[in-house]
Amino acid sequence: MELMSFRTPGLGDQTYLLIHDGQAVLIDPQRDIDRFLAAAAARDVELRFVLETHLHNDYVSGGEHAARRTGAELVLPAAAAAVYPHTPAFHHEEIKSGGLTIKPIHTPGHTPEHTSYLVSIEGEPVAVFSGGSLLVAAAGRPDLLGPARARTLARLQHGSLHRLAALPRQVGLYPTHGEGSFCTTTGAGRFTSTIGDELDQNPLLAIGEMERFADQLLAAPQPIPAFYQYMGPTNLHGAPPMPATTVPELAVADLADLPAETRVVDIRPVAAQATGVLPESVTISMGDDFGSWVGWLLPYQAPLVLVAEPEQDTAEAVTQLAQLGIDTVQGVVRDLTGATTTPVATVDVAGARRHRAEPDSQTLDVRMPAERAQLPLPGAVERFLPDLAEAGIPKQLDPARPVLVVCGSGRRAAIGASLLRRAGYHPVVLTGAGAEEVAA
Known part of the structure; x- marks a missing residue:
């Protein structure tokens, strides 16, 4: 055998x-x-x-x-x-x-x-x-x-x-x-x-x-x-057979012709996103759990447009979505030249600690409840990432002041920051580290 x-x-x-x-x-x-x-x-x-x-x-x-x-x-x-x-x-x-x-x-x-x-x-x-x-x-x-x-x-x-x-x-x-x-x-x-x-x-x-x-x-x-x-x-x-994993190439200008319910998902690495993202985009860098986060955070079966780097392979992204029955990728944008973009503010552990030491600083912890119970982050406003999408931004957060967003490793923080950004807040993402390092 x-x-x-x-x-x-x-x-x-x-x-x-x-x-x-x-x-x-x-x-x-x-x-x-x-x-x-x-x-x-x-x-x-x-x-x-x-x-x-x-x-x-x-x-x-x-x-x-x-x-x-x-x-x-x-x-x-x-x-x-x-x-x-x-x-x-x-x-x-x-x-x-x-x-x-x-x-x-x-x-x-x-x-x-x-x-x-x-x-x-x-x-x-x-x-x-x-x-x-x-x-x-x-x-x-x-x-x-x-x-x-x-x-x-x-x-x-x-x-x-x-x-x-x-x-x-x-x-x-x-x-x-x-x-x-x-x-x-x-x-x-x-x-x-x-x-x-x-x-x-x-x-x-x-x-x-x-x-x-x-x-x-x-x-x-x-x-x-x-x-x-x-x-x-x-x-x-029963579902239709697996769709093709190739999708059309789009320009930023093409987004205006898509249905109003279309969601833009930026799959580039965080370092590339930091140089500027489309203001309406949700940033979910490509990874093993990409499809799961899209399926959890965005309206199911909403039309999607991916933003990718010029040579980035999008077949895996389309595959992960199709595994969840999401066959709605309209295309991929690879060139943001001339588009209005918003930079993504990021900090390391030292920068996060400085932020939290400032008067009236704000921290949002998007970890799961069980993670937070095991290792609380003192002074942080708590809301699990999917709840951030479903229930909205906690009222304790002031949109006029920067919000440090923290999770366990930086991945969910980057995703959560894009939800804040879309709502008019000013997030700062702790990347490459998490609550454990900040609290140490």
């Missing part, structure tokens, strides 16, 4: 391609399926099955189109009741092809329909693909479908984890969600494991009482990205 994993760092997810005896099984593919199908083609194997563990909350699935392109059998949890053709997976029936046997295991908790898949080769169980159920040192979140169902799903998750923990110790554990995913309750820094290692090391498996387990899972609610509300329905009904 050969097992390949394809990690998408910005979403904290993994897709798997299992290969055995000329056949391949693809598990939880994202929408950009070419990378998975190319790997199968390079090994000259037939894609026999595409397995989905659940209706994903964090990305648009590519399962339907991977199956259509290759003729593979698409297998989804029976209770998902997706509207496109598929083979429904129930509980403990066997799906066989040659020496390969796939046994669905109903593991509700992350979602009601959630199903894991135990794979045996020549009768020997070797791997379980646990999606958002049993994770490495963690479990999938039970609250993504809303608070009304969270406790019921948390109770179900307790039973599901122990159901998987009853598998042989040597069975490999291959979750879809992992470190960096908002679908996991905690993170261990590892992405795969074994049943034996989880029995020995996963603290949640040591909680035998169901209600105490549910208390633990729900004790510290995490934010839910705004775009999550669109992923489940999209995966239920």
Whole structure:
């Protein structure tokens, strides 16, 4: 058996391609399926099955189109009741092809329909693909479908984890969600494991009482990205195939002809943004989490225009957006010559400390509530970055005076500063450092 994993760092997810005896099984593919199908083609194997563990909350699935392109059998949890053709997976029936046997295991908790898949080769169980159920040192979140169902799903998750923990110790554990995913309750820094290692090391498996387990899972609610509300329905009904990743080249003057709801997203590095940005732009430098921040902070499916450096590749930006079902990029602007721009004020740690030492200084902390609770920044006005976009600028901040914007590393501060700038404030961004360095 050969097992390949394809990690998408910005979403904290993994897709798997299992290969055995000329056949391949693809598990939880994202929408950009070419990378998975190319790997199968390079090994000259037939894609026999595409397995989905659940209706994903964090990305648009590519399962339907991977199956259509290759003729593979698409297998989804029976209770998902997706509207496109598929083979429904129930509980403990066997799906066989040659020496390969796939046994669905109903593991509700992350979602009601959630199903894991135990794979045996020549009768020997070797791997379980646990999606958002049993994770490495963690479990999938039970609250993504809303608070009304969270406790019921948390109770179900307790039973599901122990159901998987009853598998042989040597069975490999291959979750879809992992470190960096908002679908996991905690993170261990590892992405795969074994049943034996989880029995020995996963603290949640040591909680035998169901209600105490549910208390633990729900004790510290995490934010839910705004775009999550669109992923489940999209995966239920199906999405169009992955779009092309090339977009038209635009001039600044072309922006006047675009719809009024168009949003300008500057993806250049902070150093380039510092020389001047379009006043209406939101600055989200290209990175692994670019798509997630666009999906969380901007109106879903709003027309988008990217601002990039002359030689900057925009294909990854378009791909990350398409993974969330955002196919609305109208084009890219690469030349700001002659355009009215606003410089981005930045400071290092020493400059941030000087700012905070001045009379009547203002600091805005855009970290997550859990981060702020662990390490408060005295005197700072607190508002989590997505809340800054949704609820607006805190009234304590004076638009007439500079506002130092701080996060954990500088990335979210730069994004938050652009939201302040659009509202008429004068932000100063702490770059390359965060609250810990300023408070030290």
